[in-house]
Amino acid sequence: MLEGAEISGHPIDGEPSVTHDALDIIPETAGPRVITFKGGVAYSKRTSAGSLAYQVNSHMAAISLIPSRGINLVFGPDELPTIDALPGTVTIHPAGTACRLNWSSPGETVIVSIPLANLQELAHSEASPASPHLRPGVSRQPDLHALHLARLVKEELLRENSANDLYLDSLIALFGIHLLRNYSGTVTKPDTRGRLSALAARRVQDFLDENYSRKLSIAELASFAKLSKGHFTQAFTATFGQSPHQYILNLRLDHAERLLADESMSVAEAAYLSGFSSQSHLTSHMRKSRNKTPSQFRPLRRT
Missing domain, CATH: 1.10.10.60 (Homeodomain-like)
Structure with a gap:
């Protein structure tokens, strides 16, 4: 889940009136982040309840690293049932989708952001001529492969020396391919x-x-x-x-x-x-x- 949206202990709240760069919605105090050629990654911790409304211009995936209770998400007009996230729970936030997130317990998360053009490039590398279409929502079972990649991202971001951008680029690309293979359909026409x-x-x-x-x-x-x-x-x-x-x-x-x-x-x-x-x-x-x-x-x- 997207976490760490706190400033001086007070959660950010409000309606997503504008579209933001993906990692800009996460306060600098939440944890380290790096923007690379392929996208961006952030490690985030939160210690209290709160809520956040947002809309971003890149595709995002948030991977829970520890158990977290009382997570509620609203994508546009659709409200999902409140869940208890486990390590490896993945939340998909497609670009341009209005979202409201509510949480009621501490949590720890890795967030991966991939611009539309970069995900399209990865889709082409998969020999798919269609446009990628990530499905908004939450994985019903822990995604162990995504959890492994998220832990590698966390480890790199928390290195004593500066994180290696090329290494993180590779992890973002691996995340992108994993998302395409497991959390997307394809859109072959411009309408629905x-x-x-x-x-x-x-x-x-x-x-x-x-x-x-x-x-x-x-x-x-x-x-x-x-x-x-x-x-x-x-x-x-x-x-x-x-x-x-x-x-x-x-x-x-x-x-x-x-x-x-x-x-x-x-x-x-x-x-x-x-x-x-x-x-x-x-x-x-x-x-x-x-x-x-x-x-x-x-x-x-x-x-």
């Missing part, structure tokens, strides 16, 4: 015709984040968007850049990867808890989608 509304997309996404491991039908998902099955499939694909089947499969594979990091969890158990019918079913999809087997996600054993 044929896509889910922002509210419908959020409802469907929240439902899938909670229920991806069980058997789901297109009819059940379409009911959340109040669309026919055929219209829903087309609108979902246009919104998220992949079919409902592929989207759910990726959620299941991500969960399986996290479970497999636990040495006490068998592959069969990880498969079952992630929504796969069997160990071989999980193995088959991992090979096809991730070019790895379940055993390759196991932690390395020290000899």
Whole structure:
């Protein structure tokens, strides 16, 4: 979550009447930050409750480093449920999106800012001719890869000597690629015709984040968007850049990867808890989608 918005112990409050440079909304007293060629990064700590309303001109991602209770976000007209953030919780703030953040407990966060043009360049490096479209919202599960990158950013920003801009540039680029692969759809037309509304997309996404491991039908998902099955499939694909089947499969594979990091969890158990019918079913999809087997996600054993 975006944190550290305090001056002399008083939170910044108000409506986002103008669009700001991304890191300008974070007071200098919150923690160190560096602006690089690729974007910007900041490390932020907060010690009391507060709120902040803002709108920024770059894409932003905020990664929680410690548990933090009572986080509430409003993106435009859509208010998200209040959550308790865990280490690795990622909040996405797309450029130009009005946002209000409320928090009720201490927290520690790394913020990554990437200008629109730079994210577009990274999208092209992914062989995507379409424009990147980050989805505003909060990850429902801790993102361990984002947490690892955030800790590297924090470590570099807190170095006794000055932070290395080239190193931070590399971390920002890695963050950008990770965001594109996990938190974006693609927009191939300048308008939004044929896509889910922002509210419908959020409802469907929240439902899938909670229920991806069980058997789901297109009819059940379409009911959340109040669309026919055929219209829903087309609108979902246009919104998220992949079919409902592929989207759910990726959620299941991500969960399986996290479970497999636990040495006490068998592959069969990880498969079952992630929504796969069997160990071989999980193995088959991992090979096809991730070019790895379940055993390759196991932690390395020290000899």
